Amino acid sequence: MSDIRVAIAGASGRMGRMLIEAALKEEGVVLAAAFDRPGTPFVGRDAGEMAGVATGVMIGDDARVAIAAADCVIDFTRPEGTLVHLALARELGRAMVIGTTGFDAAGKAAIAQAGREIPVVFAPNMAVGVNAVFRLLEVAARILSEGYDVEVIEAHHRFKVDAPSGTALRMGEVVARELGRSLDACAIYGREGHTGERKADTIGFSTIRGGDVVGDHTVLFAGIGERIEITHKSGSRMPYALGSMRAAKYLAGRGEGLFDMQDVLGLR
Ligand SMILES: NC(=O)C1=CN([C@@H]2O[C@H](COP(=O)(O)OP(=O)(O)OC[C@H]3O[C@@H](n4cnc5c(N)ncnc54)[C@H](OP(=O)(O)O)[C@@H]3O)[C@@H](O)[C@H]2O)C=CC1
Numbered sequence: 266m267s268d269i270r271v272a273i274a275g276a277s278g279r280m281g282r283m284l285i286e287a288a289l290k291e292e293g294v295v296l297a298a299a300f301d302r303p304g305t306p307f308v309g310r311d312a313g314e315m316a317g318v319a320t321g322v323m324i325g326d327d328a329r330v331a332i333a334a335a336d337c338v339i340d341f342t343r344p345e346g347t348l349v350h351l352a353l354a355r356e357l358g359r360a361m362v363i364g365t366t367g368f369d370a371a372g373k374a375a376i377a378q379a380g381r382e383i384p385v386v387f388a389p390n391m392a393v394g395v396n397a398v399f400r401l402l403e404v405a406a407r408i409l410s411e412g413y414d415v416e417v418i419e420a421h422h423r424f425k426v427d428a429p430s431g432t433a434l435r436m437g438e439v440v441a442r443e444l445g446r447s448l449d450a451c452a453i454y455g456r457e458g459h460t461g462e463r464k465a466d467t468i469g470f471s472t473i474r475g476g477d478v479v480g481d482h483t484v485l486f487a488g489i490g491e492r493i494e495i496t497h498k499s500g501s502r503m504p505y506a507l508g509s510m511r512a513a514k515y516l517a518g519r520g521e522g523l524f525d526m527q528d529v530l531g532l533r
């Protein structure tokens with residue numbers, strides 16, 4: 266199989282930099298382009314500069330030119346940016362890996378629609394460990410389906426703009442599905458004042474924001490007399506970037522379809 270040529274969106278962002286570093290190291294992946302919003306100070310500089318490598322690939326500000334130069338665009342930006350890049354990938358017939366979180370229902374529908382024309386991996390967390398936790402949660406929810414209250418607790422850095430995290434929401438969805446519930450119907454996103462007793466069959470979410478926390482997630486199953494906690498802690502963003510490289514390679518030569526990291530890792 267020939268190398269997959271990737272374009273990195275949001276090249277100067279926290280994930281963009283990590284993705285460039287990973288793409289430069291990953292066998293079977295070639296960094297074809299890197300781009301960011303017009304006006305971003307890094308536009309016009311070498312994409313490898315922050316990783317201390319001269320690549321000859323300059324950070325551009327024209328998404329169309331960058332996406333056209335690649336087989337696959339990897340996007341960790343913001344929903345509004347990702348949807349513009351998605352439209353370009355559709356028009357140009359390019360594959361796309363989407364790590365951005367915080368989409369509304371219309372955004373998710375646009376991604377599903379694009380998956381009917383181009384190959385797309387869309388996942389709230391590309392780390393192998395988190396995807397293993399999704400499977401562990403299915404087992405835990407099945408065994409602890411009676412008499413245990415489910416709470417999802419997540420912590421992230423002060424710069425994160427969406428809450429709860431995409432990963433926390435997916436954890437809630439995994440548990441809700443296993444328990445035969447709809448997350449939309451049973452999620453509680455905050456408590457304040459006289460809340461009354463906790464209702465059985467709800468799934469609660471708690472969000473912590475502070476400092477430089479990369480990303481911690483815990484699902485708590487709280488019973489009478491015992492508690493079970495399943496926790497994942499990120500110490501670096503590199504596992505997200507390496508997972509994204511696996512996702513890009515998974516899409517190489519593949520036809521249209523909407524996939525997630527469970528597909529990429531063969532966990533279905
Ligand atoms: N799926 C996963 O495994 C992971 C997902 N994420 C998600 O990835 C996303 C990015 O996170 P992070 O790297 O920390 O964020 P940053 O804010 O550090 O980077 C975002 C980048 O996207 C650019 N950008 C912002 N808005 C737009 C837009 N409208 N159009 C085009 N580009 C835009 C920013 O440019 P500028 O600086 O000019 O605003 C910046 O370069 C978030 O949604 C986060 O939740 C993060 C880690 C792992």
Ligand SMILES: O=C(O)C1=N[C@H](C(=O)O)C[C@H](O)C1
Nearest residue numbers: 366389390425430431432480
């Ligand atoms: O914004 C982040 O940093 C992260 N976002 C993703 C999410 O919302 O789940 C993944 C990871 O937790 C880091």
